[in-house]
Amino acid sequence: MSDRAEGAAAVRADGLDVRRGGKTVLRGVCLELPAGRVCALVGPNGGGKTTFLETAAGLLRPHKGTVRLLGADPDSDSGRARLAFVGQDKPLYPRLTVADTLRMGRDLNPGWRPDLAARMLGERIPEQARIGSLSGGQRTRVALALAMGKAADVLLLDEPLADLDPLSRHHVTSVLMSDAAERGTSIVMSSHVLAELEGVADELLLLDNGGVRMSGPVDEALADHRLLTGSTAETAPQDVPALPGVVEARTRGRRTTLLVRGDGTLPGGPWQSEEPSLETLLMSYLRSPESPPWIACHPGETVPEATHTGAAA
Numbered sequence: 001m002s003d004r005a006e007g008a009a010a011v012r013a014d015g016l017d018v019r020r021g022g023k024t025v026l027r028g029v030c031l032e033l034p035a036g037r038v039c040a041l042v043g044p045n046g047g048g049k050t051t052f053l054e055t056a057a058g059l060l061r062p063h064k065g066t067v068r069l070l071g072a073d074p075d076s077d078s079g080r081a082r083l084a085f086v087g088q089d090k091p092l093y094p095r096l097t098v099a100d101t102l103r104m105g106r107d108l109n110p111g112w113r114p115d116l117a118a119r120m121l122g123e124r125i126p127e128q129a130r131i132g133s134l135s136g137g138q139r140t141r142v143a144l145a146l147a148m149g150k151a152a153d154v155l156l157l158d159e160p161l162a163d164l165d166p167l168s169r170h171h172v173t174s175v176l177m178s179d180a181a182e183r184g185t186s187i188v189m190s191s192h193v194l195a196e197l198e199g200v201a202d203e204l205l206l207l208d209n210g211g212v213r214m215s216g217p218v219d220e221a222l223a224d225h226r227l228l229t230g231s232t233a234e235t236a237p238q239d240v241p242a243l244p245g246v247v248e249a250r251t252r253g254r255r256t257t258l259l260v261r262g263d264g265t266l267p268g269g270p271w272q273s274e275e276p277s278l279e280t281l282l283m284s285y286l287r288s289p290e291s292p293p294w295i296a297c298h299p300g301e302t303v304p305e306a307t308h309t310g311a312a313a
């Protein structure tokens, strides 16, 4: 994991508090997202994903603590030059054509890469079409093409897949993964489409109630948990949730399913044990807000302080 220790993190937050509308919606967030990786940002509605992305993009100022993007203040000229942000509202000029919009991107960005913008746009969106005549999903593709053309070092994308059809989702995730592999772009992408993050994301950040519930590499998160399935008659399920390391216990009919941390005490009984899918892992943590956070820890690295989710301030 030496690559994690070298150079500045794509996004680093230290003791970050962000207030909106008079209430604190991110509380004491400490995290480090390594550069050159695709990070999936997940969590329930209102968990703080948009607030975190907008803060990392320099659009919201922290009330307390700091956020750094490749070591720079995101609200500085050097920070802004290195990031591209696509929010959920995707403000574009409805009277401009797609071609006009991309020309505007070229004029505003000295390092503009028409090839990257064209790759993201794909071939199905006519360049002469006016933005106002496009569907929501097509506008998303144009907004993503504008962000790609900037050739930024960090892409911050708020639910980029939300209004895309399955083919477009596949196209967008492939283009993002290629960009991360070819240019070393750091990508932080929020999503509720958990099943489609498998194989796309290599880093995971789960925010819930304004705090970090999970943070670390996806492969470590999966390897650090087991999914146990057993017969209810043989496994005394009423005792199971109290065991340390059990994130979630669910009983359906005659089957009990447990999601257990690798370092936890395994309950007795005949269990079939397997590595969980990413979707199963995330769903278990989302359904179990009282379970302790899972934060990856690496030798030689500053361990981010785990922030557990309490009641919103």
Ligand SMILES: Nc1ncnc2c1ncn2[C@@H]1O[C@H](COP(=O)(O)OP(=O)(O)OP(=O)(O)O)[C@@H](O)[C@H]1O
Binding pocket: 020, 021, 022, 025, 043, 044, 045, 046, 047, 048, 049, 050, 051, 052
């Ligand atoms: N403009 C705003 N003014 C006041 N409060 C806000 C504003 N935007 C968000 N909030 C509050 O901040 C908290 C976090 O919201 P945020 O939009 O960051 O969550 P999210 O995880 O992105 O949710 P979703 O999955 O629904 O997009 C919520 O309690 C929300 O009500």
